[in-house]
Amino acid sequence: MPDAKPLSDKELIEAIRESDKEAFKELYFRYFDNIYRFLYWRTRDEEVTRDLTQELFLRIWRNRSGLNPSLSIKAYLFRAAGNLAIDHLRHQVTEAIFHREVPSLASSENIARNIELKDAIQQTLASLPEDQRTIVLMNRLEGLKYVEIAQALNISVKTVEKKMSLALKTLRKALKPLLALVVSVKFLLDIGLFLFKTYF
16 A cells, blocks of 8 residues: 655644644654754754754744644744744854954954944844845855745745845945955855854
8 A cells, every 4th residue: 555645734734733743743854954954054053953943843833823824834934943043143142253253354453344344234134124034044054046945935936036136235235335344245245144143
């Protein structure tokens, strides 16, 4: 007798809403590895990553009655994971990390401008719409290609390209006055994503 066809994400969520623990277990094992890797890139700490991943799925179970089967649970998990990482890391980074990780800027005589740059990067990234910020992080931190991001968020590749373009345009416009401090927009963005990952 052939194996039963695996339930779709929508079917799993419908079952979880009815407190089906087996459906929840299947969802957990279906997405645990992806969420773990996603969070590890933000925390760089295995123990913290395990705790945050467990907390995420616990929240899913506790709030199961509010899940919407018509929405992508994969996208929801990535957004929720990102928010958990942001909450955890918000107060964890000190000036020492900035000086150690970005020595070319930290060693400059223009310390005040370095702080201005750091603050501007943080504020600009934090101000991006959530969907744009998620795509930027998945692409620049996770190294995911646009097609992979599209699959993860259940949107088209063209939508990913558009949102990424809008995000980069916002970053360039907001940080243009500070570009003299760095060699390129890409370098600026890479520094910004490091700071965003650690400060937020």
